[in-house]
Amino acid sequence: MNTVLAIHGSPRGERSHSRRLTEVFLQAWQAANPRAVLTRREVGRGSLPHVGEAFIAAAFYPQPEARPLSMQADLALSDALVAELLGHQRLVISAPMHNFSVPSGIKAWVDHIVRLGLTFNTRQDNGVAQYQPLVQGKKVLIVTSRGDGGFGPGGEHEALNHADRWLRTALGFIGIEDVTVVAAEGEESAPERFQQSCAEAQRRLLALAETF
Ligand SMILES: Cc1cc2nc3c(=O)[nH]c(=O)nc-3n(C[C@H](O)[C@H](O)[C@H](O)COP(=O)(O)O)c2cc1C
Numbered sequence: 358m359n360t361v362l363a364i365h366g367s368p369r370g371e372r373s374h375s376r377r378l379t380e381v382f383l384q385a386w387q388a389a390n391p392r393a394v395l396t397r398r399e400v401g402r403g404s405l406p407h408v409g410e411a412f413i414a415a416a417f418y419p420q421p422e423a424r425p426l427s428m429q430a431d432l433a434l435s436d437a438l439v440a441e442l443l444g445h446q447r448l449v450i451s452a453p454m455h456n457f458s459v460p461s462g463i464k465a466w467v468d469h470i471v472r473l474g475l476t477f478n479t480r481q482d483n484g485v486a487q488y489q490p491l492v493q494g495k496k497v498l499i500v501t502s503r504g505d506g507g508f509g510p511g512g513e514h515e516a517l518n519h520a521d522r523w524l525r526t527a528l529g530f531i532g533i534e535d536v537t538v539v540a541a542e543g544e545e546s547a548p549e550r551f552q553q554s555c556a557e558a559q560r561r562l563l564a565l566a567e568t569f
Pocket of ligand 1: 367368369372373374375376453454455456457458502503504505506544545
């Protein structure tokens with residue numbers, strides 16, 4: 358059965374363009390897949406803690422199979438988020454650009470799901486770290502909105518884009534390589550072009566919903 362996990366990353370609610378565009382996609386996807394499962398995970402509106410010292414100590418404990426109970430408790434949320442990720446075939450991440458990167462809730466979610474021994478492994482090969490991704494068969498759609506423009510491939514600000522490009526890096530690190538980005542650009546700098554950009558993003562999302 359087709360399963361989608363939707364990660365909602367904007368701190369804005371009703372006014373969020375990335376959320377609105379994501380809903381356009383999800384409604385069309387649900388219409389095309391009436392029996393599919395959709396799970397939502399809110400990370401943009403203050404509901405996900407950032408990882409702290411207890412998490413780090415527990416996640417990198419040298420004998421994971423002998424982790425003390427208190428450390429297991431420190432990883433409970435992360436374990437649940439990893440299980441949620443692994444339990445779905447597809448991910449839809451709505452993430453506006455914030456300071457050339459992603460909102461902090463998305464960063465926190467990534468910090469929870471990139472887990473040694475669960476979603477990646479590393480080994481040393483003559484002093485060089487070799488990365489072993491452990492996640493297979495996932496497909497991701499990133500829906501983003503940006504205040505300015507030119508952050509896409511070939512754009513004048515492409516090199517400043519550490520948002521969806523960073524997400525590709527982090528997801529690729531755990532084995533998720535099939536990533537599509539749909540962006541609306543210019544909300545703050547070019548309102549008229551932004552309307553066109555949203556319309557174009559919406560067209561792409563409706564087409565993608567048929568095959569996702
Ligand atoms: C804290 C913050 C930082 C932002 N940083 C950028 C930025 O670096 N580049 C940019 O183009 N827009 C930036 N913006 C504008 C947002 O990307 C833009 O408003 C976007 O449409 C927000 O998406 P949303 O409506 O889904 O929340 C920033 C907005 C906020 C609130």
